[in-house]
Amino acid sequence: MPGDPGRVPLIAALLDNAVHVASNREFVTYTGTLDGVEVSVTSTGIGTPSSAIAVEELFRCGADTFIRVGTSGSIQSGTKSNDIAIVTGAIRHEGTSNHYMPIEFPAVCDVEIVQAMCKAVDRLELPHQVGISHSKDSYYGEVEPERSAVSEQLLDAWRAWRIGGAICSEMEISTICVVSSILGARAGGIMAMHGEGEFGPLDNLIKAAVESVRELISSDKKKGK
Amino acid sequence: MMEINDKQYHIQLKRGDVGKYVLLPGDPGRCEPISRLFDNPKLVATNREYVTYTGTLDGVPVSVTSTGIGCPSAAIALEELVKCGADTFIRVGTSGHIQKDIKSGELAIITAAIRDEGTSRHYMPIEFPAIASIDTVLALQAAAKKTGATFRTGITQSKDSFYGQHEPERMGVARDLLERWKAWEIGGALCSEMEASALFVIASMLRVRAGGVMMVHGKEPMPSLDILLETAIQSLRELISIDRANGKKLTI
Numbered sequence: 380m381p382g383d384p385g386r387v388p389l390i391a392a393l394l395d396n397a398v399h400v401a402s403n404r405e406f407v408t409y410t411g412t413l414d415g416v417e418v419s420v421t422s423t424g425i426g427t428p429s430s431a432i433a434v435e436e437l438f439r440c441g442a443d444t445f446i447r448v449g450t451s452g453s454i455q456s457g458t459k460s461n462d463i464a465i466v467t468g469a470i471r472h473e474g475t476s477n478h479y480m481p482i483e484f485p486a487v488c489d490v491e492i493v494q495a496m497c498k499a500v501d502r503l504e505l506p507h508q509v510g511i512s513h514s515k516d517s518y519y520g521e522v523e524p525e526r527s528a529v530s531e532q533l534l535d536a537w538r539a540w541r542i543g544g545a546i547c548s549e550m551e552i553s554t555i556c557v558v559s560s561i562l563g564a565r566a567g568g569i570m571a572m573h574g575e576g577e578f579g580p581l582d583n584l585i586k587a588a589v590e591s592v593r594e595l596i597s598s599d600k601k602k603g604k
Numbered sequence: 605m606m607e608i609n610d611k612q613y614h615i616q617l618k619r620g621d622v623g624k625y626v627l628l629p630g631d632p633g634r635c636e637p638i639s640r641l642f643d644n645p646k647l648v649a650t651n652r653e654y655v656t657y658t659g660t661l662d663g664v665p666v667s668v669t670s671t672g673i674g675c676p677s678a679a680i681a682l683e684e685l686v687k688c689g690a691d692t693f694i695r696v697g698t699s700g701h702i703q704k705d706i707k708s709g710e711l712a713i714i715t716a717a718i719r720d721e722g723t724s725r726h727y728m729p730i731e732f733p734a735i736a737s738i739d740t741v742l743a744l745q746a747a748a749k750k751t752g753a754t755f756r757t758g759i760t761q762s763k764d765s766f767y768g769q770h771e772p773e774r775m776g777v778a779r780d781l782l783e784r785w786k787a788w789e790i791g792g793a794l795c796s797e798m799e800a801s802a803l804f805v806i807a808s809m810l811r812v813r814a815g816g817v818m819m820v821h822g823k824e825p826m827p828s829l830d831i832l833l834e835t836a837i838q839s840l841r842e843l844i845s846i847d848r849a850n851g852k853k854l855t856i
Contacts, residue, residue: 384652425653428676517676528727
């Protein structure tokens with residue numbers, strides 16, 4: 380589940396026999412196979428509102444494992460651009476998940492997915508961090524907080540996330556996790572971070588995401604799923 | 605900070621690509637049909653959920669840009685369009701009915717929005733009202749009279765969760781959703797959609813004009829959106845005409 384519909388065909392190119400199955404609004408879907416098992420790519424659009432819709436409707440179509448793949452800002456200093464973030468849980472700094480569960484409920488990623496991602500990045504020898512993502516509703520609230528009337532709150536909150544050890548900031552994963560928890564589905568996320576140095580192409584991120592799905596398929600097969 | 609002539613990060617537009625007057629549907633698929641109601645429409649950018657066409661109405665450049673679903677992506681569209689020089693926005697889309705006697709196909713011309721979403725809180729404390737520009741409300745009313753649309757004027761609920769509205773009983777916060785929905789109904793809100801409140805709050809902060817017209821989905825099947833689109837187009841003509849009469853600059 381990339382955010383950007385433009386990234387769907389790029390990811391689908393790494394599947395076997397991928398075909399375009401639907402395009403509507405920000406939701407573009409391709410389906411192909413990996414190791415003989417059907418796998419799809421669906422874009423969510425930016426933000427948790429459209430992401431929640433994508434998860435809900437995909438689940439109704441029978442999907443039960445959702446992996447967000449996208450870009451993010453880094454929160455910890457020393458992060459290099461294109462370092463990969465493997466997400467374990469998310470700060471619910473957004474509105475959508477509140478329509479599902481009270482704010483106290485944690486947005487947590489599926490452990491099997493986190494494991495599969497760690498194996499994939501190790502195999503590909505990609506620099507990465509594993510940790511918590513900050514999921515926000517306002518892009519410009521993060522990158523230009525001083526402009527907001529609630530800038531002190533935003534700056535205070537950002538400081539808290541950094542002190543709390545969050546590694547990256549993006550706009551979808553918390554809701555994907557909370558909605559998946561309610562549906563009994565699995566969710567996870569893998570993100571390329573913006574950090575020190577120029578941000579490059581996403582080839583390694585996409586490879587890592589696809590490799591994670593192969594890992595997951597392999598471990599599901601072993602478990603007789 | 606981006607240079608003023610750089611392409612904006614998400615909408616992939618720069619100064620010169622759009623007019624001052626912009627229609628904002630949620631669905632990128634509605635941009636092309638709307639653009640056909642412009643003179644000399646041209647597709648100027650497509651990125652993510654943001655599709656933009658620019659043409660003219662009465663000789664003045666006008667644009668249509670899709671926002672995607674929800675306030676997070678709508679806020680980005682508005683911010684970046686303002687950076688490109690646009691200053692008048694009409695959200696045009698569909699909505700659910702809150703008042704039970706509204707029939708499918710009626711238009712709701714929006715005066716203000718319930719901030720039942722997350723994005724606008726990143727801009728202004730929750731106490732600040734999401735108010736549509738009076739210019740847009742008046743222009744939309746004048747337009748609806750000309751197109752012959754059946755319409756009401758009032759408040760919309762802008763929400764973050766489509767399924768939280770349509771299947772509230774399924775949610776962990778079901779009682780709260782049902783209670784709040786009852787409150788919006790008692791408060792007289794007409795309709796429910798997913799973008800207006802953030803557009804209005806951000807427009808207030810940026811000192812630009814924003815309004816909205818929604819076709820309301822009642823109990824009956826939804827009719828064609830033609831009258832909605834015609835009314836939105838006519839509202840731009842009304843605004844252009846009023847601005848021209850007031851000696852305002854009509855181009856960026």
